[in-house]
Amino acid sequence: MSKSVTYEDRLRGFDWSIAERELEFREGEPLNIGWHCSDRICRQGKGDKPALLWEDHRGAEKRFTFDDVRQLSNTVAAFLQRLGVRPGERVCLFMDKIPELYIGFLGVLKMGGIVQPLFSAFGEDALLTRLENAQTTAIFTQRKHALKVRKILDKLPSLKHVVIVDAEPGKLQQREVAFDLERETRVDQFAVHATLRETPSVLHYTSGTTGMPKGAQHVHYSIVGQYLTSKWVLDLRDDDIYWCTADPGWVTGTSYGIIGPWSLGITQCVLDAGYSSERWYAFIQKHRVTVWYSAPTAIRLLMRDGTDVARRHDLSSLRHLASVGEPLNAEAVIWSEEAFGMPFHDTFWQTETGCIVITNFPGMKVKPGSMGRPFPGIEATVLDPRTYEPCASAGRVGLIALRPGWPSMIRAYWNNQTVYDSKFRNGWYLCGDRASIDQEGYFWFVGRDDDVINTGGHLVGPFEIESALLEHPAVAESAAVAKPDPVNMEVVKAFVALKPGHRGDDDLELEIMNFIRKKLSPLAMPQEIEFVDSLPKTRSGKIMRRVLRAREFNEPVGDLSTLMND
Amino acid sequence: MDELKEMVRNYVIREYLEDGDDREVKNDTPLISGGIVDSFSMVSLKRFLEKKFNIQIPDADASPEAFDTVDSIAALVKRFQK
Numbered sequence: 082m083s084k085s086v087t088y089e090d091r092l093r094g095f096d097w098s099i100a101e102r103e104l105e106f107r108e109g110e111p112l113n114i115g116w117h118c119s120d121r122i123c124r125q126g127k128g129d130k131p132a133l134l135w136e137d138h139r140g141a142e143k144r145f146t147f148d149d150v151r152q153l154s155n156t157v158a159a160f161l162q163r164l165g166v167r168p169g170e171r172v173c174l175f176m177d178k179i180p181e182l183y184i185g186f187l188g189v190l191k192m193g194g195i196v197q198p199l200f201s202a203f204g205e206d207a208l209l210t211r212l213e214n215a216q217t218t219a220i221f222t223q224r225k226h227a228l229k230v231r232k233i234l235d236k237l238p239s240l241k242h243v244v245i246v247d248a249e250p251g252k253l254q255q256r257e258v259a260f261d262l263e264r265e266t267r268v269d270q271f272a273v274h275a276t277l278r279e280t281p282s283v284l285h286y287t288s289g290t291t292g293m294p295k296g297a298q299h300v301h302y303s304i305v306g307q308y309l310t311s312k313w314v315l316d317l318r319d320d321d322i323y324w325c326t327a328d329p330g331w332v333t334g335t336s337y338g339i340i341g342p343w344s345l346g347i348t349q350c351v352l353d354a355g356y357s358s359e360r361w362y363a364f365i366q367k368h369r370v371t372v373w374y375s376a377p378t379a380i381r382l383l384m385r386d387g388t389d390v391a392r393r394h395d396l397s398s399l400r401h402l403a404s405v406g407e408p409l410n411a412e413a414v415i416w417s418e419e420a421f422g423m424p425f426h427d428t429f430w431q432t433e434t435g436c437i438v439i440t441n442f443p444g445m446k447v448k449p450g451s452m453g454r455p456f457p458g459i460e461a462t463v464l465d466p467r468t469y470e471p472c473a474s475a476g477r478v479g480l481i482a483l484r485p486g487w488p489s490m491i492r493a494y495w496n497n498q499t500v501y502d503s504k505f506r507n508g509w510y511l512c513g514d515r516a517s518i519d520q521e522g523y524f525w526f527v528g529r530d531d532d533v534i535n536t537g538g539h540l541v542g543p544f545e546i547e548s549a550l551l552e553h554p555a556v557a558e559s560a561a562v563a564k565p566d567p568v569n570m571e572v573v574k575a576f577v578a579l580k581p582g583h584r585g586d587d588d589l590e591l592e593i594m595n596f597i598r599k600k601l602s603p604l605a606m607p608q609e610i611e612f613v614d615s616l617p618k619t620r621s622g623k624i625m626r627r628v629l630r631a632r633e634f635n636e637p638v639g640d641l642s643t644l645m646n647d
Numbered sequence: 648m649d650e651l652k653e654m655v656r657n658y659v660i661r662e663y664l665e666d667g668d669d670r671e672v673k674n675d676t677p678l679i680s681g682g683i684v685d686s687f688s689m690v691s692l693k694r695f696l697e698k699k700f701n702i703q704i705p706d707a708d709a710s711p712e713a714f715d716t717v718d719s720i721a722a723l724v725k726r727f728q729k
Contacts, residue, residue, distance in 0.1 A: 138681045177682060202685060228665040355679040356686055356711050382686075386710075537687070569687075587698050594691045595662055603687035 088445050088454060091313060095457035097488055100309040104344065111275040112301045114282055115158070115190035118343035119151035120273070131348045134322075134368055135180050138354035143180055147346065150184055153262055155271035157188025160260055161219065164242050168193025168274050170218040171284060174329070175199045175208070175226055178353040181246045181262050182329055185221050186339050190282055190301070193274030194218075197284045197296075200330030201226055206549055206600040209233040210293050211286045212240060215495055223247050227257065278302035284495055285332045287432040288542030289513075290531040296495030297432045303336075304344055306436035306489030310456060311341030314428060315372055316401045316443045323349045324365065325374040331539060332432040333405055336489070337374055358386040362394040369398040376406040378537040380413045380425060381568045391420045401443055403428055406538020407570045408526040411450035427452055429524070431512060432540075433504070435489025439481075439524050452516065452524040460484035461524070462509070463516055469506040478517045478527050482509035532626045534563040536571050539604050543626060546607070549600045550575060553593055555583040560616050562630040564609060575607035576629055578615055585612025651700075652721045658695055659717065663688065674717040689714050696720065702727040 105121070106112050122132075128148035135143045145153070166172060172194040176182045182198075189196045197215050199208065201223075208229055212220070219242040222230060227245050231254060234240065241256060248259035276282070282301045286294040311317050315337065323342050327333035342349045350368045354360060356379065365373065383391070402417060402425045409427040417425045426441040429452040439461055441453035455461040462471040463479030472479040483490075490510070494501045504511055515527040534541045546561035557580045564574035577593065579585055590610045598606035617628045631638040652674050660672050663684050670683070678684040684692060693709050696702065704727055713723045 138677055225665065225668050225670065228667050353682070355677075355682050355684075357680050357715070359712075360680060382711075587694070591691060591694050591698060594694065598688060598691060603685045606687060606691065608687075608690045 091457045100305045112278045113276045114304050115187040116273045122147045122346040127346045134350040152267045153184045154187035155268040158192035159268045161192050171195045171197045171215045173197040173217045173220040175222040177201050191273045195281045203602045204600045205229045205232045276301050285432050288540050297491045298493045303435045303489035307336045307340045308344045310437040314440050317347045321371045323372045324370045358390050366394045372401045374403045376538040377409045384416045388420045414449035433491045475520045481512040481514045481516050485510050537569040560624045564633045572608040574609045656717045679711040679715045
């Protein structure tokens with residue numbers, strides 16, 4: 082949003098058809114995210130414009146224009162067709178932040194497949210759960226990650242093709258096939274599959290309190306929300322150099338690391354390297370980044386390293402900063418003013434919403450610590466947790482709820498209608514978070530309304546961790562809860578009761594931590610394990626996580642009348 | 648010092664690389680910025696160092712830079728060894 086356009090201006094006469102018109106989409110006609118983010122941009126005469134400036138931890142660089150992206154995504158799509166992958170089948174992308182991930186994403190969509198991006202740090206159990214649930218047909222991966230796929234391949238009869246993008250000659254194993262994006266003969270013309278607005282596009286797995294992760298199923302029409310929020314909230318303009326630090330294994334990395342910027346024809350940079358404040362600032366300086374979308378955890382790490390590191394670099398190119406993943410604390414907003422001369426603008430949304438729904442707009446007064454106000458076209462409120470009616474008075478804490486119907490909202494959980502239905506009350510979609518709304522309509526985040534752990538902006542489900550813990554030979558029972566953390570907001574803490582004959586000491590703690598890290602992911606690894614004799618349970622035997630969580634947060638434990646063993 | 652580095656290097660290879668991963672880990676290989684050890688996994692690496700060398704590393708000193716190579720980790724351990 083240009084600073085001369087106010088929030089109120091945007092609200093007046095708002096209709097999602099604004100984005101439909103700009104995207105040249107007409108009802109009933111095909112709509113394909115892959116085509117819209119590449120071919121359409123080239124048709125606008127931007128074929129020679131850089132689309133991706135990529136760099137890895139060694140400093141190796143690659144550049145791709147929009148015409149490169151168009152042709153190479155055609156090449157991926159044609160390759161999948163040759164393999165026999167059919168429209169509607171799930172194709173997983175299980176890679177680091179390499180160009181094949183970004184371009185492959187569009188390629189899968191162009192041939193009508195459903196993209197299933199998965200975080201490359203997932204361990205074999207986390208991978209198996211998600212590939213099994215989605216009945217995935219093909220997976221693109223790198224040599225180092227293929228080692229995890231090989232371990233579970235026998236359990237995945239539906240997985241017909243393991244595509245290795247950096248294969249070594251003569252080292253392929255069963256079901257593996259090599260695909261070298263840059264050496265393949267480029268496909269200039271490809272008949273993009275005529276997907277429609279409601280054709281499934283992306284399947285992102287997300288965690289809840291109960292059960293295993295669920296596949297949040299998006300459709301091609303989601304581009305309408307991602308396009309307009311990128312334009313108005315991230316304020317992306319034609320001459321911007323944009324950097325989204327999120328990994329496309331998670332929804333921010335696809336909605337705003339691929340679809341949003343490329344549907345606008347914006348040049349984006351990607352740094353495929355672990356966190357280092359020095360390196361990040363050098364990257365901004367080198368590429369003259371103008372718009373930067375990051376996460377509170379990263380901002381707090383930058384804060385910890387101090388403003389001096391920032392001042393050693395020329396960051397004058399920056400003109401707009403935004404943040405997502407967890408609430409941005411007021412201190413971080415104030416610090417960013419000091420370090421960069423401008424605040425980070427907090428944005429609120431989640432895998433299920435597909436696009437930003439509550440946000441601080443450029444030009445709008447930023448109240449440090451606030452989530453901001455609803456995006457035009459989004460009806461948002463907080464509901465009384467007992468009646469599920471909107472809270473009548475300002476300042477009351479309730480459940481964040483959205484009126485369904487915006488373009489990027491999920492259409493289903495993959496093969497799980499029951500859980501999908503459980504997300505709605507009185508015609509409202511429940512986000513699973515609690516907040517209050519002030520007199521001026523700003524939302525203020527309070528916390529999760531369930532047992533899901535928000536660590537570094539990623540939601541981790543306790544059930545999946547507890548299930549994996551039980552696979553360790555020493556563990557009799559366990560509970561995984563959130564524990565406050567100054568950098569990651571929350572981290573996983575596990576309470577573990579051991580089987581007879583095992584001693585809870587430092588050795589065992591480290592062994593269990595590494596056990597979970599390898600099975601699930603570093604995010605799911607408990608950062609602390611407390612060995613206990615027993616866990617608090619209800620009389621029916623259900624573990625009361627809320628009691629353990631309340632102790633970690635120094636909060637009242639609430640009603641304990643159903644507690645069995647306290 | 649060489650023995651200490653060897654111990655850390657072997658631990659990183661054993662715990663953070665998949666069996667069959669042929670990437671070479673030298674004493675100056677970037678571990679954090681190179682994506683071998685992520686910032687979340689630093690906690691288990693820190694726990695290993697504290698246990699193995701009987702030291703306490705304050706959180707403020709457990710920065711990604713300090714854990715970025717076998718060399719920097721060895722220097723960190725030396726600093727906190729009595």
